[in-house]
Amino acid sequence: MKKRITYIVAALSLLLFAACDDFYDTKHNPVTYGDSYMSINISTDKAVYSPGETVQFALKETPNTNLTVRYSHLGQVLKEESLSGDAWSWTVPADDYKGYMVDVYGTVEGAEKVYYSIAVDVSSDWKKFPRYGFLSSYGKLSEKQISDNIATLNRYHINGIQFYDWMYDHQRPLAGTADNPLASWSDLIGRMNYKSTVEGYIAAAHGRGMKAMFYNLAFGALKNAASDGVKEEWYLFKDTNHDEKDNHHLDAPFRSSIYLTNPANTEWQEYIAGRHKDVYEVFDFDGYHIDQLGNRGTLYDYNGTVVNLPAAYPSFIAAMKQASPDKRLVMNAVSQYGQAGIAASDVDFLYTEVWDESKTFEQLSQVILDNNAYSSRTKNTVLAAYMNYGRSNSAGYMNAPGVLLANAVIFSFGGSHLELGEHYLANEYFPNSNLQMKGGLRTALVHYYDFLVAYQNLLRDGGAFANNAVQSVDGQLSFSNWPAAQGDVAVVGKQFIGKELIHLINFSDANSMDWRDTNGTQKEPLLVTNAEIKIAVNGTANKVWFASPDVNGGVAQDVQFTQSGNELTFTLPSLKYWDMVVIEY
Numbered sequence: 001m002k003k004r005i006t007y008i009v010a011a012l013s014l015l016l017f018a019a020c021d022d023f024y025d026t027k028h029n030p031v032t033y034g035d036s037y038m039s040i041n042i043s044t045d046k047a048v049y050s051p052g053e054t055v056q057f058a059l060k061e062t063p064n065t066n067l068t069v070r071y072s073h074l075g076q077v078l079k080e081e082s083l084s085g086d087a088w089s090w091t092v093p094a095d096d097y098k099g100y101m102v103d104v105y106g107t108v109e110g111a112e113k114v115y116y117s118i119a120v121d122v123s124s125d126w127k128k129f130p131r132y133g134f135l136s137s138y139g140k141l142s143e144k145q146i147s148d149n150i151a152t153l154n155r156y157h158i159n160g161i162q163f164y165d166w167m168y169d170h171q172r173p174l175a176g177t178a179d180n181p182l183a184s185w186s187d188l189i190g191r192m193n194y195k196s197t198v199e200g201y202i203a204a205a206h207g208r209g210m211k212a213m214f215y216n217l218a219f220g221a222l223k224n225a226a227s228d229g230v231k232e233e234w235y236l237f238k239d240t241n242h243d244e245k246d247n248h249h250l251d252a253p254f255r256s257s258i259y260l261t262n263p264a265n266t267e268w269q270e271y272i273a274g275r276h277k278d279v280y281e282v283f284d285f286d287g288y289h290i291d292q293l294g295n296r297g298t299l300y301d302y303n304g305t306v307v308n309l310p311a312a313y314p315s316f317i318a319a320m321k322q323a324s325p326d327k328r329l330v331m332n333a334v335s336q337y338g339q340a341g342i343a344a345s346d347v348d349f350l351y352t353e354v355w356d357e358s359k360t361f362e363q364l365s366q367v368i369l370d371n372n373a374y375s376s377r378t379k380n381t382v383l384a385a386y387m388n389y390g391r392s393n394s395a396g397y398m399n400a401p402g403v404l405l406a407n408a409v410i411f412s413f414g415g416s417h418l419e420l421g422e423h424y425l426a427n428e429y430f431p432n433s434n435l436q437m438k439g440g441l442r443t444a445l446v447h448y449y450d451f452l453v454a455y456q457n458l459l460r461d462g463g464a465f466a467n468n469a470v471q472s473v474d475g476q477l478s479f480s481n482w483p484a485a486q487g488d489v490a491v492v493g494k495q496f497i498g499k500e501l502i503h504l505i506n507f508s509d510a511n512s513m514d515w516r517d518t519n520g521t522q523k524e525p526l527l528v529t530n531a532e533i534k535i536a537v538n539g540t541a542n543k544v545w546f547a548s549p550d551v552n553g554g555v556a557q558d559v560q561f562t563q564s565g566n567e568l569t570f571t572l573p574s575l576k577y578w579d580m581v582v583i584e585y
Contacts, residue, residue: 040155040443042104042116046209047131048159049122051094057102059086063115065106072101074457075545075556075582092122097129097461101454103555117553119157119453126159126211127328127348129456131449132382133158134421135201136430138166138193143200149422150204156420156449160211162289162330164430165189166198170220170258171275172228178281188222190253191431195282202284211286213330214279216272218263218290218316220248222256233302234268236260240304246296260293262301264312266319273323280324287328287348288320294334294355310338317345332384336367343374350375351418353384353428361409361490361507362483364515368415369465380460381415384428388435390518392426395434400441401524401577402517404448405505408578409484409515411452412492412503414460420445444549451549455580458494458501468493468502473532473569477508486513489575495538502535504572504579531572539585541568550576 045056057069067083071090078093083104092100103117123129133153153161167173168185175185175193184194202212221230236246248258261268276288292313299307317329329347333339335357343350350371358367364385371381386392387403403419410417419425423433437445452459470479470491477489484490484507492503507513509525541563547556551574559581561570572579 040446042118043151043155044118044120047121047154047157048126048209049092049120050124051096051122052092053122054089054091055120056089057087057118059104059116062086063106065108067104067106067115069102069104072103072454072556073098074455075543075547075558090120092120096122096124097457098122099129099454099456101450101555103553114552114555117450117555119450119554121157121159121453121456123159128380129416129453129460130160130349130380130382131156131158131416131452132160132162132330132351132418134162134164134418134425134430135166136164137191137422138197138201139191140194141197141200146197146200146204150201150208150210153210153420154208155446157453158210158420158449160213160286161201161205161421162213162215162418163198163201163285164215165191166193166214167216167279168193169222169224169228170217171222171225171230171272173214173216173275174278174282178278181282186255188250188254188256190255198283206284211328212284213287213289213328214283214285215289215291216276217258218292218313218331219261219268220258221261222258224256225259229271230261231267234261234265234271235302236262236296236299236307237302238297238299240300242300242302242304246299248293260296260299262307262312263309263316264307265301269316269319270323273320276320277324280327285327287330288324289351290317290320290329290331292332292334292337294337310341313338314341314345317342317347321346336370339371340374343371343379347379349379350381351384352381359514359516360483361405361513361515364406365409365413365482368410368413372414377462382418383410383415384418384425385410385515386426386428387419387424387517388426388520389516391520392432392434396436396520398424398426398435398437398441399517399520399522400438400444402515402520402522403441404444404577405507405510405522406515406517407445407448408503408505411448411459412505412578412580416452447549447553451547451554454554455547458496458580458582463494463496463501466493466495466500467491468500469536470502470504471534473534476528476531477533477575479504479533484513486510499582499584500538501583502581504575504581506575506577525576528575529573531575533570533572535568535581535583536566537563537568537583538566541583541585543584544568544570545582545584546573546579547582548574548576548579550574550578556582 041060069083071079100120105114168175176182205212238244246260335355426435467481480488490505506525544559544561
């Protein structure tokens, strides 16, 4: 949370995400990208599975034809079976941390037609391949409303949820006591939160295999904190004489500004850890999402000593883990502030809230690469990257081309994007729901998250980034190696033992190379089909396959090729936003 803006209108007129019914409303929300039924018509009972667990599949409707279901891993078919009815099950392999593509196809006029596709994540721990979503409104919701919102996130394979602004006061997040918790309470801006809703969301998330993480600052206290036992000696100050506390100023209707304590102060650590234990006694949260406020300039403790905030964060994280060792931790690194120390701490994965220090697509990818280096590639990255930010104060719709190009870059470099909750997230004040998704973007994002899961072992599980020389044979496309060049198709190579992949991200028609698309003006790229290309390779290829979230729901297809020396020549089936070509040796 770099800043919290007073969105009175947004806070008082929250729109619940139009969950299942509207999610499937392809009649009134015509789909622009991909087949309107291919992904949204098929579902699984959970977002993630343990090795050897059984997946339950369901179709909303089926075509009147003979169907076959196919299970694949990285383009290799594992099993096929005839499909009868609209529900079936599959026991996944015993291998841990694997992604699978499942598609349902038939034969039409002698040709194979893919009707439905969905990914399956088999991972015993969410921290390997984190896909983070959020919740931001805890009014008096029905069981169906809660279930529908979680079902929507489940279809995107979200495996962890950040419960934003669920709490009472920052220094006392639990309303009431552990022995006598309140049934309802007012949050910082005056919205009424209900214990039954928070409990219902946690239970629904757990039923889908998701983690539930409660949000709080590392160092927040309201103006009433002294009555809760917070001492003056615990605060951060802007002067050496402890006359002026550092604070995050908030105007009405917020009931207090947020005054900052010293996260390295051991008494504060003990105090807030105790308050969080109260939370755990009442709510079945899996852990604590720790927020910060970025670079605050020079700050002092009560004794006038300069406080090094980045150095303070690892000790705070360690204290939280020691106090509740069975609970998970994630910490926001605002604009990468303190990330090197956070990465070496006991957090499940790395989380960066991206601001204008990283404006371009190249800089966005560099955040992920830097996080890889900080953690020695042991922890994957989630980016809180707010799209169409300049339009988020007014009602409207997300601009699909900007969202999909940004996700193509984030996903191809191995990251995930915090963007999905009860509504699409376009602002750091998570309850702001001004910008909604049209049906086409919703469906496209289902394809993109299926792709992220099905190919996670290529996207987020090792490999070394490399440059690959790609050339157009027929002149349809212009290529350049990363960093992306406006007007070209960006080439991002990655090498594994026995195979390499080439991402092709289409900036041919881009009118800006700033990833945020802040005013929602990024242009939709023109579709290119059957482009003949050449790729320089490092061995003798025995198989080439192609997959794209923009085509057939991400289902892989083999590509015919010829090789002459170290050059492969083949026809690229199509390119819209993002293709992945895999070469096996």
